[in-house]
Every structure is written in C-alpha cells, then in structure tokens.
Amino acid sequence: MRLIVNGAAHELTAPAHETLLTTLRERLHLTGTKLVCGRGECGACTVLMDGVSVYACLTLTAACEQPITTIEGLGREGALHPVQAAFIAEDALQCGYCTPGQILAAVALLNDNPSPTDDEIRRGMSGNLCRCGAYPKILRAVHSAANAGAAGD
Amino acid sequence: MTKRFVTTKIEVEGREETKVVELPSRHPAPWGDDATLHIVGQRAERMDALEKVTGDARYTADIQLAGMLHAALLRVPIPRGRVTRLDLSPALALDGVRGAVTLDNVERIRIDGLQLFEHDVRYANQPIAAVCADTLEIAERALNAVICDVEPEHHVVTVADAVAPEAPRVRQNGNVPRNTPRTLSRGDVNAGLRDADVTITREYRTPVALHTALEPHGAVADWSGGSLTVWESTQGIFLTRSDLAKAFGLPLSKVRVIKNYMGGGFGAKNGASHATYAAAALSRQLGRPVRCVLDREGEQSDAGNRSCTTQRVTLGAKRDGTLTAIKLVADVALGAAGWLAGPGRIYHELYTCANVHTVETFAYVNTSPMASFRAPGHTEGAFGLECAMDALARELAIDPLELRRRNYADHDQDKSRPYSHKALDACYDQGAERFGWKKSRAARRETGRLRRGVGMSSVVWGAGGGPPAYATVRINRDGTIEVLTGAQDLGTGARTVLAQIAAEVLGAKLGDVRTILGDTERLPYASNSWGSITTASVGPAVRVAAEEARDALFDAAAGVLGTEPSDLEAHDGEIHAKSTDKCVLIRDVCEKLGDVMIIGQGSRGPNPDKTAIAAFAAQFAEVEVDVETGHVRVLRIVAAHDSGRIINPTLAESQLEGGIIQGLGYALFEERALDERLGLPLNPTMHDYKVPTMSDVPAIDAFFVDSADPVANHIGAKGLAEPPIIGVAPAIANAVADALGVDVTEIPLTPWRVLARLSSRA
Numbered sequence: 001m002r003l004i005v006n007g008a009a010h011e012l013t014a015p016a017h018e019t020l021l022t023t024l025r026e027r028l029h030l031t032g033t034k035l036v037c038g039r040g041e042c043g044a045c046t047v048l049m050d051g052v053s054v055y056a057c058l059t060l061t062a063a064c065e066q067p068i069t070t071i072e073g074l075g076r077e078g079a080l081h082p083v084q085a086a087f088i089a090e091d092a093l094q095c096g097y098c099t100p101g102q103i104l105a106a107v108a109l110l111n112d113n114p115s116p117t118d119d120e121i122r123r124g125m126s127g128n129l130c131r132c133g134a135y136p137k138i139l140r141a142v143h144s145a146a147n148a149g150a151a152g153d
Numbered sequence: 154m155t156k157r158f159v160t161t162k163i164e165v166e167g168r169e170e171t172k173v174v175e176l177p178s179r180h181p182a183p184w185g186d187d188a189t190l191h192i193v194g195q196r197a198e199r200m201d202a203l204e205k206v207t208g209d210a211r212y213t214a215d216i217q218l219a220g221m222l223h224a225a226l227l228r229v230p231i232p233r234g235r236v237t238r239l240d241l242s243p244a245l246a247l248d249g250v251r252g253a254v255t256l257d258n259v260e261r262i263r264i265d266g267l268q269l270f271e272h273d274v275r276y277a278n279q280p281i282a283a284v285c286a287d288t289l290e291i292a293e294r295a296l297n298a299v300i301c302d303v304e305p306e307h308h309v310v311t312v313a314d315a316v317a318p319e320a321p322r323v324r325q326n327g328n329v330p331r332n333t334p335r336t337l338s339r340g341d342v343n344a345g346l347r348d349a350d351v352t353i354t355r356e357y358r359t360p361v362a363l364h365t366a367l368e369p370h371g372a373v374a375d376w377s378g379g380s381l382t383v384w385e386s387t388q389g390i391f392l393t394r395s396d397l398a399k400a401f402g403l404p405l406s407k408v409r410v411i412k413n414y415m416g417g418g419f420g421a422k423n424g425a426s427h428a429t430y431a432a433a434a435l436s437r438q439l440g441r442p443v444r445c446v447l448d449r450e451g452e453q454s455d456a457g458n459r460s461c462t463t464q465r466v467t468l469g470a471k472r473d474g475t476l477t478a479i480k481l482v483a484d485v486a487l488g489a490a491g492w493l494a495g496p497g498r499i500y501h502e503l504y505t506c507a508n509v510h511t512v513e514t515f516a517y518v519n520t521s522p523m524a525s526f527r528a529p530g531h532t533e534g535a536f537g538l539e540c541a542m543d544a545l546a547r548e549l550a551i552d553p554l555e556l557r558r559r560n561y562a563d564h565d566q567d568k569s570r571p572y573s574h575k576a577l578d579a580c581y582d583q584g585a586e587r588f589g590w591k592k593s594r595a596a597r598r599e600t601g602r603l604r605r606g607v608g609m610s611s612v613v614w615g616a617g618g619g620p621p622a623y624a625t626v627r628i629n630r631d632g633t634i635e636v637l638t639g640a641q642d643l644g645t646g647a648r649t650v651l652a653q654i655a656a657e658v659l660g661a662k663l664g665d666v667r668t669i670l671g672d673t674e675r676l677p678y679a680s681n682s683w684g685s686i687t688t689a690s691v692g693p694a695v696r697v698a699a700e701e702a703r704d705a706l707f708d709a710a711a712g713v714l715g716t717e718p719s720d721l722e723a724h725d726g727e728i729h730a731k732s733t734d735k736c737v738l739i740r741d742v743c744e745k746l747g748d749v750m751i752i753g754q755g756s757r758g759p760n761p762d763k764t765a766i767a768a769f770a771a772q773f774a775e776v777e778v779d780v781e782t783g784h785v786r787v788l789r790i791v792a793a794h795d796s797g798r799i800i801n802p803t804l805a806e807s808q809l810e811g812g813i814i815q816g817l818g819y820a821l822f823e824e825r826a827l828d829e830r831l832g833l834p835l836n837p838t839m840h841d842y843k844v845p846t847m848s849d850v851p852a853i854d855a856f857f858v859d860s861a862d863p864v865a866n867h868i869g870a871k872g873l874a875e876p877p878i879i880g881v882a883p884a885i886a887n888a889v890a891d892a893l894g895v896d897v898t899e900i901p902l903t904p905w906r907v908l909a910r911l912s913s914r915a
Contacts, residue, residue, distance in 0.1 A: 026288070031215035032208020034416070036367045037449045041839040044367060071208035084206040088198060091803050094811060095644025096205030097367040097416030103206060126846040129839065131367050131417050132644050133814030135847040137807060 003064055005030065006073025014061045021045045021056035024070060032071035032100045036129075043128030046101035046108075047071075053108035071100035074107065082150035083107050083141070092141035094132035102128045106142045110150045116142070161759030163619035164766070165684035168492075174620035177697045177756045183863030184798065191724065192657040193868070194859075196803040200649040200668065201414070201642070210414045213386040214446045216373040222251055224435050224445035225292040226280040226427060227299055228455070232519040232832025233308035233321060236272035236281060240300040244284055247298060249291040251441075254434045255282040262400040262430055265490035265522050266324075269430055274303060275323055275489040276521045277833050278454040283431035285443055293448075308519035308832040312463070312484040315516040323489055323517040330493065334514040337497055339567060345478025345508030349469025352478075353544050357466065357537040358899040359496075359882075360824035361486075362459040364526055365844050368416025370456050371446030372425075374432035380407040381433055385425070388418040388641055389681030394673045396425035397433060409674040418643045419815075420525035421457035423681055453837035457524025458825060460485050462496050464537030468544075469508075474551045474559045476506040481537065483513045490522035496534030499879075501567050502613050502767075503538060504560035519832050525683060527815060528614055528875035532882070536900060539610040539883030544896055552594070553887065554585055557611050565765035573761060573864035576795035577611065577769035583858050584609075584793030588773040599894055602781055605788075608887025609773040610880030616796065616872030617766025617865050618689030622757040623677035626655050626698040627750055628706060632726070632740030634661055636668040636698075640679035640691045645874060646804035647687045651695050653800055654868060658699035659706070660723020661739060677754075685768070685872025688800060690757055692868045698755030705751045710742045758866075766865045768872055770794040772813070772880035776888040780911060783904030785821055785889055792855040794876060797862035798869035809855035809877040816881025818845045824901050 003010045005028060014023055021038075024030045024047070036044035038057050045056040050066035075081035083106045086092070093099040102125070109116060109124040116124065121142045130138065161174050184190065204210040229236070241253045255270055262269040270281050282299065286292035309315045315328040322328065346352055373384040381403060387393045390410040398408045415422070432445035447456060462485050469478035481500050485493075497511035526532075546553040558581060564571050585591070590607070598605040624638040636655045642648045652666040659666075669676065679691050707718040710728045714721070720732050729736050743751070760766065773791040778784070790813055799805045822843035826835040836842045855877065861869030886897040895910055 022290075025215075029217060030208070031211065031217070034212075034367070035214065036369075037839045039449075039838070039840075042367070071206075074207075076207060077203060080206070087206050088202040091199055091202070091807050093199070093202060093205050093644075094646075094807060095367070095415060095417045096201070096210050097212065097644075099205045100208045122848045122850075126848040129367070129844055129846060131365055131419070131815075131844060133811030133845070133850075134807060135814060135845075135850045136810050136853055139847065 001062060003061065004067040006069060016062050018061050019057055020059040020061050020064055023061040024056060030070050030072050034097055034100060043105060044098050044101040046104045046128060048104055048108060051108065051111050053105050071104060074103065081107065082148040083145040086141040086145035086148065090137045090141040090144060092134050092137040094134050098128060098130045102130065102138055106145065110146055115146050159759055161620060163760065164615040164617060165686060172620065174759050175756055177758045179697055179700060180758065181696060181700055181867050183867040184861060184869045185863040186861050190657055192653050192663055193800050197649060197653060197663055197801055199646055199804060200652060212368055212414045212416055213371050213373060213384045214368060216384045216444065218373065218375060218442040221442040221444055222285050222287060222439060223289040223292050224283045224285040224431050224443050225289065225296055226431060226451060227282040227284065227296050228278040228280050228451065229274045229303055230277055231274060231303055231305050232277045234274045234303045234305040236274065236301065237304050238300065238302040239281065241282065243300060244295040244298040247291065247295050249287040250295045251285050251287065252435055252439050253282055253284045254431055259434045260400055264427065267490050269427065276519050278521065280427045283435060283445065285435040285439060310518045310520055310827060310829050310832055312486050312514060312516040315518045316514065323519055328517045330515050330517065333493065334512050335493060335495060335497065336512050337501060338510045340508035342478050342480050342508045342510035346467065346469045348477045350472045351548055352467060352469045353541065353548050354467045355541055355544055355896060355898055357464040357540055359462045359533045359536050360901060361461045362526060362819055362823045363453055363825055363842055364419045364421040364457055365453065365839065365842065366417030366419055366421065369447040369449065369452035370422060370426045370428050372429040372432045373442060373444045374436040375442040376433060376436040382409045383429060383433060384411045385429055386415045386422055387412050388422045388643060388683055389424060390641060390671055390673050391639060391678055392424045392681055393429065397429065400425065400430060401433065412641055412671040415643055419527050420529060420683060423525065423683060449839065450837045453842060454834050455521045457526065458521065459526035459529065460487055460494065460523045462533045464496055466537050466541040468541050470545055470549065472549065474549055474556045476504055476560045477508060479506050479509045481511040485513060485515045486518045487515055488520045488522040489517055494525065494529035496530055496537055499531045499534035499613065500538050503562065503611055505562045505566065506560065520827065527812065527878045531614055532879050535610060535612065535879045536882045536886065539880065540886050540897065543608065543887040543890060554581060554590055554609055568765065570763045570765050573764050573766045574797065574862035575769060576858050576860055577771065579858040580769055580771040580793035580795055584771040584773055584791055587854055588791040590773065593775060597891055602779060604778045604780060604892035605775065606888045606892025607773065607775045608884045608891055609771060610883040610887065612770035612772060612876050612880040614685065614768050614876045614879060615766065616685040616689065616768040616876065617760055618686035618872060619760045620757040622679045622690040622694045624691060624694040624698040624755045625677055626702040626753040628702055628743055630743050630747060632665060632738065632743045634659060634666045636666060636695055637676050638670060638679050638691055638695065639673060639676035640670050640687055641682040642670055643682055645687065645808060646801060647682065649804060650688055650800040651691060654692050654695045655699040658696055659703050662726040665726060685874040688870050689866055689872055692870055693866045694755040694757040696755065696868055698753040700753065701755065702751050702753030706739065706742060709746055710737055713737050713742055713745065761864055764864060766871060768796045768876045770876050770880060772884045774884040774888045776885060776892060778889055778892045778907065783907035785902050785907060787817060787851045787885055789852040792877060794857050794873065796857060796873035796876065797865060797871035799857050799859055800870060805857065805873055806855055808874055810853050812874065812877025813853055813855060813881050814845050814850055816878040817849065817885065820882035820885040820900050820902060822901050822903065
C-alpha cells in the first residue's frame with residue numbers, strides 16, 4: 001500500500017491488523033509519536049490525518065488513505081509551527097513525552113476553532129494526558145498560538 | 154594539610170544517611186540575598202524544549218539499534234502460589250522467537266529483596282520469565298504459548314490479615330519487616346493528653362496511588378565484547394550501573410548506563426528493574442541488542458506505588474490552641490516488598506509540641522511492591538495530620554491558619570537543632586494574602602445544592618541535598634561551554650538550571666552553555682535524582698567547577714588584556730578589565746588558546762553540622778461541592794513555597810503546578826482498586842485509574858517567597874520537586890469539610906464517597 005507521511009510517499013506491505021502507531025515507530029522510525037497506553041486512553045500518539053487529530057494506536061495503517069502529519073513533519077528548528085513555538089515560550093512541557101501528542105491535538109483544535117475560549121481548549125485537549133501536570137502552561141500556549149494565528153497552517 | 158575526606162549526614166526522602174565525602178577544592182562565598190546575579194534567578198527557556206517539541210528527543214523506548222530484538226515479560230495473574238510447571242518450548246518453537254530467560258538460565262538476582270523470576274508467586278502480575286523475538290508482536294504472542302501451571306495458595310492483602318497469627322507468609326521471613334512497628338517518641342504523650350483542655354481523635358485513610366509515568370519502565374541492552382551498554386529510563390544511572398554490575402558479576406568499568414531523556418519517574422525509577430535484567434540477559438544470550446519496555450498494564454500493576462495507610466490520630470490542645478500532644482497509630486501495607494516510607498515523621502516536624510508519639514506498623518502483603526512516590530510518607534502523613542488540625546480548629550473555634558501559626562516550629566525538635574532557614578511564616582502571610590483567606594472563609598456557602606468552602610495545609614520536606622556530586626566544566630576553542638555531570642533531568646529542568654549556574658560564574662551567554670547528563674561512561678558521579686536533591690546537590694559542584702574554569706580563563710585573558718586576573722570581570726560573553734576598561738570576548742581568548750582546553754572540576758561539599766535543611770509551603774484551596782451528585786470541583790489553589798533561592802522561576806513554577814496537579818489527583822480521583830478476595834488489581838489502565846486531565850485543573854497561583862538559604866549550601870538553593878504535592882490533598886479535604894460542615898477522613902473524594910459521608914451524617 002501507499003502511505004503519505006509528512007508529504008513523503010511510502011510503499012509498504014503491512015499486515016491488515018497493524019496500527020498506524022506501529023508503522024510510524026517501527027517501520028518508518030518516526031519515534032516522535034509515542035506509545036503510552038495503546039488503547040486510546042491518553043492521546044500521546046495523536047497525529048493528524050488530513051488535518052484532523054486521530055489516535056495512531058487506534059488507527060489501522062491499511063485504512064490510511066489520507067495524508068498523515070506527525071510531529072516530525074509539523075515544523076523544524078528555524079521554521080517551527082506557531083504551536084511548537086508557543087509550547088517553548090510558555091514552558092508548556094516538562095518530561096516532554098506527551099508533548100508531540102499535545103501539540104498535534106492543539107493544532108487540530110485550532111484548525112477547527114481558530115480562537116477558542118478557555119473552556120473550549122480544556123474540552124478539546126482533555127483527551128491528552130500529561131502526568132507532569134503542564135496543563136496550565138499548555139492552556140496558555142494554545143491561547144498564545146491562537147493569537148499568533150496558528151490556525152489553518 | 155587540611156583533611157580531604159570527611160563524613161557528613163544527608164537526608165533523602167526522610168531517611169538520613171552518613172556518607173564519606175571529599176572536600177571541594179574551594180569554598181566559594183555563599184550567594185546570599187544580597188548577591189548580584191544576572192542569569193541565576195532569571196526566566197530562561199528550557200534548554201531541551203526544542204528537541205521535545207519537534208519529536209527529536211529520543212527516549213529509551215525510541216532507541217532502535219541494528220539487529221535489535223524485542224522482549225516481553227510473562228506475568229502470573231494470581232496473588233500467591235507456586236509455579237509447578239513452566240514449559241517455554243511451545244513459545245520457542247514459534248517463528249521469529251529467539252530466546253527466553255527464566256530462573257534456570259539467569260543469575261540469582263534480587264530486586265527489593267525478591268528473587269528475579271522466582272517460582273514463589275507473591276503478588277498478581279509478578280513476572281516469571283521473559284521471551285525475546287524479532288518483533289514485540291511475536292514476543293507477546295509467544296507469551297500465550299508458554300505452558301505455566303501455578304498452584305494457588307491463600308493470600309493476604311490487608312495489614313490486619315498479614316499480621317494475624319497463622320497468616321499466609323508473603324515472604325520467607327514473615328510479613329513484618331525488621332524495625333517495625335516503628336515507634337518514634339519525644340516527651341510524654343499521655344501527660345500531654347492529660348494536660349489538654351480539648352482532645353480530638355479521628356481515623357484517616359489514604360489509597361494506593363500509581364505513579365503512571367507516561368514512559369513505562371524499560372531498557373535497551375547491548376552486550377558486546379564483554380561489556381554491557383544499557384539505555385534505561387531511570388532516575389539513577391549510577392545506581393542502575395551498580396545493580397547490573399553486581400547482578401552479572403561485571404566490573405563497573407564494563408557497564409555503561411545511558412539516560413538522555415525520560416518520560417517521567419516520580420520516584421519509581423531508581424535502579425535496574427525486571428525489564429533491565431531481562432534485556433541484559435537476553436542480549437548476552439542472543440548476541441544482539443534487546444529492548445524490553447513494560448506495556449501499560451505492566452506499568453500500572455507492577456512498577457511501584459504509594460502505599461495505602463490508615464492513620465488514627467489524637468491531638469490534645471489548650472483552649473488557646475497550643476498543642477500539648479500529638480499521637481499517631483498507623484498501618485501501612487507495603488506490598489510484597491518496599492522500604493518503610495511511613496506517614497509518621499511529618500507528625501514530629503510540622504508543629505511545636507513537646508509530646509509526640511507515633512507508632513507505624515508496616516506489613517508485607519500479596520500486592521505489587523511499593524516504591525518511592527513524590528514525597529513518600531509525608532504526602533500520606535500530611536493528609537492525616539493536617540485534616541486533624543482542622544478538626545481541632547473547628548473544635549476550638551479557632552481559624553485553621555491561626556491555629557497553625559500558634560504552633561509554629563522554629564527549630565527541628567526531634568534533633569534539637571536549628572533550621573538553616575525557614576520562611577514558612579512568609580508562606581502563611583503571602584499565601585493568605587493572595588488567596589484572600591479571611592474574605593474567602595467569610596464567603597463560604599453552607600446551604601443550597603452547591604456548597605463552597607476553603608481549606609489550607611502546611612508543608613515541610615527535607616530537601617537539602619548533599620554530597621557526593623561532581624561536575625566538570627570545559628571551554629571549547631570557540632568559547633562554547635559544556636557542563637558535564639552524571640545527574641539526570643526527569644523533566645525537572647536540571648539541564649537548564651545547571652547551565653545557568655555555570656553561565657553565571659563564567660560571565661558567559663547562557664546560549665553558549667550546554668549541559669550534558671546521563672551517561673555513566675563519560676560523566677563524573679552524581680546521585681539519583683530523587684528526594685528533590687539535584688539542584689542543591691549538583692548545583693554547588695557546578696559552581697565550583699565553573700569557578701575553577703573561570704580562574705584559568707581569567708589567567709589567559711589577563712595576558713591578552715595586559716592586566717592581572719584580579720582586575721577582570723566577565724558578563725554576557727565578554728571579559729572586562731576594570732582598571733583599563735579594555736574588553737575581550739571569551740571566544741577570542743579561547744581561540745588564542747587553540748586546543749589548550751580550559752577544564753574546571755567541582756565537587757559538592759558537606760552539609761552544615763547540626764542543622765536541619767527543609768523546604769516549606771502553605772497551600773490553600775477553594776472548592777465547590779454538589780451535594781446532590783457528590784461531585785467536588787476545585788475552584789482555585791494558591792501555594793506559597795519556600796525552597797530557598799530559585800534558579801529559574803519559570804521552570805520552578807512549572808514544577809510546582811505539576812506537583813499540585815498530582816496532589817489534586819490524589820485528593821479526588823486516584824486509587825488503585827483491588828479485588829481483595831481475588832487479590833487482583835481492577836484498574837491497571839489509564840482509563841480506569843484516573844489521573845487529572847486539563848478539564849480538572851483549576852486556576853493555580855503557585856509562587857515562591859524567594860529568599861536564598863546561604864547556610865544550606867553556597868548557591869542558596871533547596872529542593873522543590875516534592876513539596877508541592879504534600880499539602881494539596883489535606884487542603885482540598887479541609888475545604889470540602891468546610892463546605893459540608895462534616896469531617897472528611899478518606900481520599901480520594903469520589904462522588905460516592907462524598908455522598909456516603911453526607912448520608913452518614915443524616
């Protein structure tokens with residue numbers, strides 16, 4: 001099959017039951033997407049499918065017809081996505097393990113709602129757990145990215 | 154000649170140890186409140202944030218080596234019994250399965266006193282073997298093919314059952330660890346109770362809580378040429394190295410442990426674990442690198458936990474609130490292994506009282522072993538003591554904050570020694586001010602469906618750090634600077650604050666300094682990052698190393714500028730001669746030196762004699778309780794902390810917020826549920842074990858009453874990782890009690906527990 005990740009096309013032969021998370025991490029070596037619960041409970045494996053957030057652990061690779069964006073494809077040093085820049089500026093991370101998923105969830109949220117309220121951010125981000133408790137700073141980072149015009153990127 | 158090696162006392166997580174330390178090469182004047190500092194104390198960005206937001210930060214589970222195999226642990230789903238048959242041949246016959254380790258082909262290795270892969274089953278989900286395959290999927294499938302017969306035996310999961318006569322034995326030597334019950338006493342508690350005008354007695358209960366670090370325990374091991382290299386998600390690379398060397402009979406020089414990034418520890422990742430030994434043994438057996446990382450169910454059911462406690466508390470006081478007696482009788486169920494992290498010590502520390510008596514009974518039970526969890530013991534103890542203080546305040550009709558002020562402890566009473574510095578009074582003042590304590594108390598609502606209340610709690614935690622810790626500072630020919638130390642950054646910000654200290658001393662630009670941590674082969678020793686000790690332990694070593702490097706740099710610069718080193722000062726990457734006003738860039742001095750490398754070495758000196766070093770806090774909460782649904786909503790939390798000098802306020806506040814949010818989870822949701830009859834954990838998933846989400850988090854105003862503690866150490870800093878969790882649950886419980894007008898004696902405050910409390914009053 002053909003899988004488009006971060007703009008690059010990959011020809012793959014993956015078993016029908018293989019999850020997108022396994023394909024990304026083990027076949028494509030894109031380890032920024034994290035395995036934490038493996039069953040859609042924590043949001044750490046959040047990636048974008050055509051701009052919409054999905055849990056890679058609950059998505060079958062064989063069903064991925066639309067292009068996938070992972071954290072590696074969002075923005076790089078010198079050309080960070082506004083959400084990445086806001087996470088750095090607001091210190092919206094500690095250990096960093098949930099951070100790729102948090103950032104992609106925030107990007108999807110802002111794509112859908114360019115200027116969310118506090119409550120909309122809390123609801124939109126509550127599927128992404130952070131055990132270090134960076135939530136207050138993540139809330140600020142999402143606001144600050146919204147103000148910087150992150151939506152639609 | 155002065156002595157080079159001396160002994161000193163170091164407190165880690167409430168345990169005081171005597172250690173030999175090396176005196177540092179120099180003793181810098183302490184940075185007191187009047188020190189002029191430009192980088193230390195400033196809000197700098199987290200040094201490794203870029204790697205974390207781009208997905209480049211590589212954690213243990215992300216390590217992929219050529220030819221790497223994958224291992225999975227076989228666990229026994231019964232709480233007690235004996236393995237009578239273990240046949241791995243059907244698993245080994247599967248395509249892609251490469252090998253296995255069991256008790257029969259691995260050294261006798263002990264973890265917390267229990268033998269690795271032993272056939273005596275002491276808790277549910279205990280591992281008894283590991284299987285290794287080309288992929289994780291094949292390894293996990295192979296586990297299902299293993300034939301394993303277990304003869305179940307009766308189990309015990311409560312302290313009462315474990316200490317009963319004829320109880321089933323959790324461990325060969327019985328169910329009661331040495332030195333237990335642990336009795337700690339000062340004065341005469343019965344006389345104190347006789348002197349009291351008022352006494353109150355309550356029984357409090359705290360749950361088993363799970364660390365739930367997002368990155369599970371795990372390792373990648375590569376055994377090659379007689380040497381072992383292990384990437385491990387650990388708070389202690391050197392302790393993990395010692396564990397591995399001892400287990401496999403290797404010299405320390407042939408074991409290398411690396412931890413660059415890790416996805417949280419919170420106390421549970423302090424040495425080699427089942428996964429580490431399995432990966433290492435399999436790598437040796439198969440001649441290929443092996444990754445063994447726990448799955449989520451393994452992490453939630455067998456990777457450490459905070460022990461549950463029962464605390465029967467009696468307080469005696471005079472009519473004016475003066476405490477005359479504090480008494481605690483506590484039970485602590487450790488699981489099948491663990492250390493004595495009891496709730497008792499905080500009862501001796503927090504308030505002035507001549508008569509204190511605590512008795513803690515610890516017992517082994519057939520559940521998974523406990524591990525240190527952010528302020529172990531004190532977090533549990535604070536819930537009992539601080540809720541009892543509020544019950545006493547209600548009995549005496551004294552403002553709870555005023556009651557605490559009237560019993561202020563101005564020194565360490567157990568050891569009759571002063572505190573290096575104690576600003577808890579400032580925490581009370583500034584916390585109450587920012588919370589609006591008096592006004593909020595007056596505004597509480599005790600009628601209607603939504604009740605509002607406020608509560609608070611005091612916090613104390615020994616957080617002085619100590620030796621040994623070493624650091625090297627070296628300056629490259631382009632003027633960039635490397636700080637090298639074998640410490641760990643768990644997400645705390647250690648990398649950043651250590652760089653700030655070096656940049657401060659050297660007068661360098663912070664952006665030119667890089668901290669390199671987490672590699673036993675290349676870095677000098679630093680201890681585990683536990684007990685909130687890293688900044689206070691390693692920071693002074695970095696300062697000494699940077700001073701040594703600065704002296705060499707100034708010697709070189711003095712030649713360039715035609716002056717004496719004592720005439721020089723450096724700032725923002727530039728060295729300046731005070732007498733002539735001439736300047737030279739650090740970079741240009743180093744370029745002239747070429748490959749002559751400036752290297753400074755530093756070590757951590759001993760702690761001050763006969764001095765207690767502790768961090769303090771006052772934490773305040775406002776809650777709203779729905780008396781029809783039992784739902785508790787925390788509206789806001791204010792936390793005023795004394796942790797001495799704060800090197801980087803942004804990162805420090807982040808850590809306070811994180812600790813407070815974990816405390817909120819402990820107060821409201823977090824509880825390992827156990828089927829006592831079957832001895833099985835019921836919620837080893839992230840769906841069923843509830844940690845806080847962004848929706849649960851209230852407005853948090855967490856801040857420092859910033860004042861240096863120059864007696865503690867010469868950078869004036871104390872620890873801050875653990876204090877923020879300690880007072881949150883009692884502050885919230887006291888606020889709920891205030892809202893409802895009933896005592897709250899058990900956490901987590903789930904809706905059914907709140908409703909049960911309300912209906913028992915009616």
